[in-house]
Amino acid sequence: MIHKLCNPGIVFIKLIFFFAVFSINPVLSEENANDFVKFTTDFDAKCVNRGGVMIYISNIHTKNSLKVTLERWFMNYRTGDRGRSILYPLAKPEALGCSKVSNGKQEWKVKKAEWVKE
Numbered sequence: 001m002i003h004k005l006c007n008p009g010i011v012f013i014k015l016i017f018f019f020a021v022f023s024i025n026p027v028l029s030e031e032n033a034n035d036f037v038k039f040t041t042d043f044d045a046k047c048v049n050r051g052g053v054m055i056y057i058s059n060i061h062t063k064n065s066l067k068v069t070l071e072r073w074f075m076n077y078r079t080g081d082r083g084r085s086i087l088y089p090l091a092k093p094e095a096l097g098c099s100k101v102s103n104g105k106q107e108w109k110v111k112k113a114e115w116v117k118e
Contacts, residue, residue: 033113036061037068040093052100055108059087065116070096075104083108086116 036059044054059066065088072081085094096108 031061031115033066033115034110036064036066037087037110037113038093039108041099044095044098047098047100050098050100051103052098052106055096055099055106056093057085057087057096057108058093059089059091061089063089065089065118067114067116068110069112070108071111072097073107073109074101075106082111 038058038060040056040058041053042056047054057068057070065086068085068087070083070085072079072083083096087094097106099106
């Protein structure tokens with residue numbers, strides 16, 4: 001006796017559903033979220049006074065939001081500080097902080113970027 005969940009007809013329907021979802025939503029199947037995270041810099045008075053620039057992060061995708069987890073690094077060492085943000089498509093860049101603090105280099109690296117499922 002074949003179990004209901006292993007019924008070839010049910011398996012076939014599940015496979016059709018799976019392929020339909022990924023063919024309808026190409027973002028989930030093809031585009032890498034990391035490719036749409038963009039870091040930029042700009043001159044900010046408090047950062048320039050420290051000899052650095054303000055670092056910003058944004059989502060350059062035109063339609064989909066990103067959930068991003070960032071790690072902060074200071075003087076080439078990971079600090080253990082983590083930040084999480086939802087970045088909306090083509091929204092104003094979000095300020096992270098100055099590139100230089102206490103005469104040391106500060107930066108952020110993407111630990112994880114994923115699409116927000118709406």
